[in-house]
Amino acid sequence: MSRRIVMSMLAGVTLLVSAFFGTGGAAAAQAADVPPEFGTDWHDPVTAAPPVDRPHATSCQVTLADVQFRDFTPYRGAYTPPQGCGDRWSKVVLRLDGKVKGRQYDRLGYLHVGGVEILRTSTPEPSPDGIAWHVEKDVTRYSDTFRSAQDVEMLIGNVVDDTYTGVIDVHVTLTFYAGRPAERTPDRVLTLADTPDGATLTTPRNSERIVAEVYATGSGGGCEEFWYLTVADPASYSCKADHGPYREVQISIDGQLAGIAAPFPNVWTGGWSNPFLWYVLPAPHAFDVRPLAYDLTPFAGLLDDGRPHRVDVSVVGVPAGQSGWSAPVNVLVWQDAHRAHVTGALTVHRATDIANSSTYTPGSENRVNTDAGHRLTVSGYVDTSHGRVTTTVARTLADTSVHRWTDGENTDGLNATWSDDQTVTVGGDSPARTTHTYRTYTMDGATTIGTDDRLRTVLTLGDRASVVELGDGRRTVWSRLDDTYSGDAAYTINVPRDQRHAVGTSSERYRLYGTDGCYDRSLATVQGVLTQDRERC
Numbered sequence: 001m002s003r004r005i006v007m008s009m010l011a012g013v014t015l016l017v018s019a020f021f022g023t024g025g026a027a028a029a030q031a032a033d034v035p036p037e038f039g040t041d042w043h044d045p046v047t048a049a050p051p052v053d054r055p056h057a058t059s060c061q062v063t064l065a066d067v068q069f070r071d072f073t074p075y076r077g078a079y080t081p082p083q084g085c086g087d088r089w090s091k092v093v094l095r096l097d098g099k100v101k102g103r104q105y106d107r108l109g110y111l112h113v114g115g116v117e118i119l120r121t122s123t124p125e126p127s128p129d130g131i132a133w134h135v136e137k138d139v140t141r142y143s144d145t146f147r148s149a150q151d152v153e154m155l156i157g158n159v160v161d162d163t164y165t166g167v168i169d170v171h172v173t174l175t176f177y178a179g180r181p182a183e184r185t186p187d188r189v190l191t192l193a194d195t196p197d198g199a200t201l202t203t204p205r206n207s208e209r210i211v212a213e214v215y216a217t218g219s220g221g222g223c224e225e226f227w228y229l230t231v232a233d234p235a236s237y238s239c240k241a242d243h244g245p246y247r248e249v250q251i252s253i254d255g256q257l258a259g260i261a262a263p264f265p266n267v268w269t270g271g272w273s274n275p276f277l278w279y280v281l282p283a284p285h286a287f288d289v290r291p292l293a294y295d296l297t298p299f300a301g302l303l304d305d306g307r308p309h310r311v312d313v314s315v316v317g318v319p320a321g322q323s324g325w326s327a328p329v330n331v332l333v334w335q336d337a338h339r340a341h342v343t344g345a346l347t348v349h350r351a352t353d354i355a356n357s358s359t360y361t362p363g364s365e366n367r368v369n370t371d372a373g374h375r376l377t378v379s380g381y382v383d384t385s386h387g388r389v390t391t392t393v394a395r396t397l398a399d400t401s402v403h404r405w406t407d408g409e410n411t412d413g414l415n416a417t418w419s420d421d422q423t424v425t426v427g428g429d430s431p432a433r434t435t436h437t438y439r440t441y442t443m444d445g446a447t448t449i450g451t452d453d454r455l456r457t458v459l460t461l462g463d464r465a466s467v468v469e470l471g472d473g474r475r476t477v478w479s480r481l482d483d484t485y486s487g488d489a490a491y492t493i494n495v496p497r498d499q500r501h502a503v504g505t506s507s508e509r510y511r512l513y514g515t516d517g518c519y520d521r522s523l524a525t526v527q528g529v530l531t532q533d534r535e536r537c
Contacts, residue, residue, distance in 0.1 A: 035527050043530045046530065047282060052093050062081075064154070066171045074155040080149050092140045096111075096135040098171075099169045107122065108123075108219045109154065122289070188204060189333075199311050200309060200310055203304060205305070206336040206341055210300050214251065228443065231244055231245070231360065236362075237409070242317075246372035248397060249292055259296065281523060284463045298393060299346055338385035345380060357372065358370045367402060369402050374397045393424050395420070412448075431472035439464070445460060459487050464483070479516070504528075
C-alpha cells in the first residue's frame with residue numbers, strides 16, 4: 001500500500017474574526033459584518049475537508065445528471081465514456097453542484113452508475129434567499145464501471161408543497177484525467193444480484209483480492225436516524241430498541257460472518273433538533289457519506305469457485321421489523337493477470353460473542369450507560385501465479401456511551417465514543433505487509449429546552465483515524481486524521497420563523513498529516529457568517 005493510498009484512507013475551535021482566505025475562496029467577515037442573530041440568508045455551506053487533488057493532465061468531462069428534485073421520482077439517464085482521454089485514467093473526480101432556496105428539510109440521496117453506488121449524500125437546509133454548495137469525490141476506484149456505457153440513476157427524495165418550497169437543483173459531472181493511476185485500480189466493480197433466495201455475488205475465478213463497500217446510513221426521520229440515542233425497556237425514552245444503542249454493520253457470505261464494522265454516527269443538517277448548527281458548516285461526511293470497507297480476501301478461495309454465493313448485510317441492534325437503514329453494496333475485485341483460476345481456502349474464523357451491556361439508572365436525570373463490542377479474525381490463502389498469498393484480517397469494535405435525559409426530554413444529552421480497529425496482514429514469497437487502521441468517532445452534546453421555550457444545542461463531533469503500514473516489521477507509511485466540529489446554537493420554538501431570534505456559532509478544524517505531508521484548515525461562523533477561514537500548513 002502506498003503513501004498516497006494511506007492518506008486517502010483517512011480522507012471520511014475557538015471562534016476568531018480574521019481576514020484569511022481559504023481554499024473555499026471566500027474572505028472571512030469582519031466583526032462589524034456579523035449580525036446579532038440569524039437573518040433570512042447566510043453563507044453558502046462549506047467544509048474544512050481538503051479538495052480532491054487534480055493532476056496536471058489532459059482532461060475530459062462527462063455530465064451524469066442535470067436535474068431538479070421535487071418528489072421521490074428517480075432521475076434516469078445514460079452515461080457514455082469520455083472521448084479523448086483514453087480508457088485508463090490517472091484520476092476520476094465526481095463533482096456535484098447544488099442549489100436550493102425557500103424552505104426545505106435535509107434530504108438523503110444516492111447516485112448509481114451501472115448499478116454501482118458512487119455517491120451517497122445529503123443536502124443542506126436552505127435560506128429563503130437561496131444557497132449553493134458543491135461536493136467533490138475521488139471515484140477513480142470505479143474506473144472499471146466507467147469504461148463502458150451505463151445506465152445512470154439518481155434520487156434525492158423531496159417534498160415540495162405550499163409549506164416546503166425548496167426545489168433541489170443539482171448538476172453532476174465526472175472529470176477524467178488521462179494517464180496511469182498512482183495505484184492499481186480494481187479490475188472489476190461488481191454489484192450483488194437479486195435472486196429469490198436473496199442477494200448473491202459471483203466473482204471472477206481468478207480474483208486474488210476482494211473488498212466490499214457498504215454505504216450504510218440510518219435515516220428516514222425515524223429513531224434509527226438517531227440510533228445512538230435509543231434505549232431498551234424499562235427506560236422511559238421516546239426512541240426504543242430491544243438492546244439499546246449498539247449498532248454494528250455485518251456482512252456474511254453463505255451464512256458465515258465475514259466482516260464487521262462500526263457505523264459512522266452521521267448527523268444530517270437538521271440533526272439534534274437544531275438546523276442553526278449546520279447552515280454553514282455541516283457535520284463531517286454529511287455531504288459525502290463514507291462507505292464501510294470490508295476486506296473479504298480471506299474468502300477469495302471460497303468465492304473463486306465460479307458459483308453464486310449468498311451475501312447478506314445486516315445491522316445489529318435494529319428492532320425487528322423496523323425500517324430506517326439503507327446498506328447498498330459494491331464489491332471491488334483485483335484479478336490475477338496470469339492465471340485464469342485461483343484456488344485457496346479459508347483457514348481461520350474466530351468471532352467473540354457480542355458484548356452489550358446497557359444499564360438504566362432512573363432519577364431526576366435518567367441515565368443509560370452502554371458498553372459494547374465485538375471481535376472477528378479471519379484468515380485465508382490463495383495460490384496465485386506469483387505464489388501463495390495469505391491474508392489475515394482482525395477487527396475489533398467498541399462502543400461506550402452515557403445517555404442522560406430528564407422527564408419530558410427537555411434535557412437530552414449524549415457522550416459517546418466508538419472505535420473500529422483493523423489489522424490486515426498480507427504475506428507470501430515477499431516479506432509480510434501489515435496495515436493497522438484505527439478509527440475513533442466521538443459525540444458529546446446536549447439539547448435543552450427552557451421554560452421560555454428557548455431550545456439550545458451544544459455539540460462536539462470528532463472523526464479521528466490513524467493508519468500505519470509496516471513492511472518487514474518496519475514502519476514505511478503513516479498518517480493521522482483529526483476532523484473536529486463544535487457548535488452552539490439557540491432559538492425560540494413554537495413561534496413563527498421571524499420570531500425565533502436564532503443565534504449560533506460553529507467551527508471545524510480538519511488536520512491530516514503524515515508521510516505525505518500536512519493539511520490543516522480551520523473554519524468558524526457566527527450567526528451564519530463565515531468569520532474564519534485559515535490554513536496552517
